[in-house]
Amino acid sequence: ACFNYATFEGETQFINTFFKVRANFQNATFENNACNTFFDSANFDGYTEFYYAKFKCDSYFRNATFNDQAFFGGATFNGRSDFGEATFKKGAHFGINSFLNNANFFMSKFEKSQIFSGELFKQEVDFSNIQCPENIRFEGVNLSEATFTDTDLRKIEFVNCTWKRYITWQLIWLWTKCLSFPLKWIWCKLVRISLNIKSIKLINIIFNLDILINYFGRDALYEDGLLDFRKYQINIDKERKKTRDKKIISQYRLLKEQAISKHDQQSVSKWHYAEKDLERKDNNWFFRIVNVSTLYWLSSGYGERPVRAGIFLGFLIIIFSFFLESAGLKPLNCGIPKISLFNNIILTVLQNAIYYKEPDYVPVGLLGKWIILLIKTIIPLQFTLLAFAVRNKFRR
Structure with missing residues (x-):
């Protein structure tokens, strides 16, 4: 014909x-x-x-x-x-x-x-x-x-x-809210002026949307982002959504297995992140907040985001420095001058984080001792997550 x-x-x-x-x-x-x-x-x-x-x-x-x-x-x-x-x-x-x-x-x-x-x-x-x-x-x-x-x-x-780029807006919101207070505190300590916390409005910074999505977003299957968007627009049955989410998670797992078989480590990282991210979001809001996977996501991007892990490590050091100063510190020996500079507080945090034998400054009361215990537990753990994320980045 x-x-x-x-x-x-x-x-x-x-x-x-x-x-x-x-x-x-x-x-x-x-x-x-x-x-x-x-x-x-x-x-x-x-x-x-x-x-x-x-x-x-x-x-x-x-x-x-x-x-x-x-x-x-x-x-x-x-x-x-x-x-x-x-x-x-x-x-x-x-x-x-x-x-x-x-x-x-x-x-x-x-x-x-x-x-x-x-x-x-x-x-x-x-x-x-x-x-x-x-x-x-x-x-x-x-x-x-x-x-x-x-x-x-x-x-x-x-x-x-x-692939479709999927942006996790909660990450932007959390960082802007969490960073506003320590930035105010650092500004006041270094510049020695009072600053109204409301004047720091990072959320109002004008971002280039494409750059924002490319940097903070992740590759996603089309039905993943579509479903997440529509759940705010129409009433989707929870069981139906959970069933659909499980199918998408299974697809991400298959993509990861296929990438492993092809020794495509970059794709392994990409689909591993997408799989874990959707699993985390499959929980309701309460369990999503208290879930360990939320901390894993926020602190290192499931071991796939070294920049995020480094920022979070610095954030922890600043927060613990603030807590230590509030609890009070005193010199270990008489020859050490009284603590007066922000640098000395950070140095004390780092000395305790690496289990330095005799830190220059020690806490005054019981609250400070509890803070030191948290420093010795949390900061080494975060540093381990940073090392793990860097390893994954360069291996892939």
Whole structure:
């Protein structure tokens, strides 16, 4: 069948059509936006060619079977395209900028190795529950709006793909709130002026949103961020959300296993962080706050964020310095001058943190001794988390 350069202006139906030999639709145009193109349950027995075809309407290939190679190079789908439950027995080839609208490959079956490369998808694409006995490779593809629910991601290879960036706004809020007080205190100690805490409004600093998301955000599957956003917009059943979260967590775990098998340590770090982050958020607000995983996230990003671990270590040193000064310190020996500088307080904290035999200053009362005990416990632990995060960073 040859339809080279043909123009279909009305509704086009090839439902249940059997193309016994080569089907050629090169440079064909399916024109009318008000009418659709149907290839549902069509059987393409020979080569199928849609080179540079233009689908200006919605196109449906549901349950279609491509027994030989299917070529869609240069084809443009302006409307929605549906390849749900289609079978590609010898692979399909799609060109750059093919899908300008939503695309659906739900329950499609790819019996041979398949490569998706280039900027294929401009909007949502559904690869849920696809079957792939052999590997599928996505190379340089924008997957920021791609869904892979119930698909075995261990059989899919992702190379230089673009994922949705998910921003944890709680992290920004916590840092701005937590840092406002110690910054005020340091400012007052060093500059020796009183400062109203309300004048420090870090939350009002104008950030470049793209830089903020790239720095603080994480790569995520499309359904992860979408679900988190929608739960604030509509009433989602809690059990349904928990079930969906478990599926997404399982997908992250599969992505991590696939990255481990490929020795892609950078992706291992990325998907490990995403898995742990969603597990933490799966708890309600109370258990999320008291959960150990929240401290693990805040202090080192699950062992994957060395910069965060270093900042948190410095934050602890400053806080404990403030507590020690409030509790009171005295010189260990008569020859040591009385404590007067902020540097001496920090030095005392560090000396206790590394179990220095005889610190220059000791606490005056029982409260100070309890603070020293916390310093000797918490700061070495945080330093260990920092070392662990640095190790993961350079190993990967």
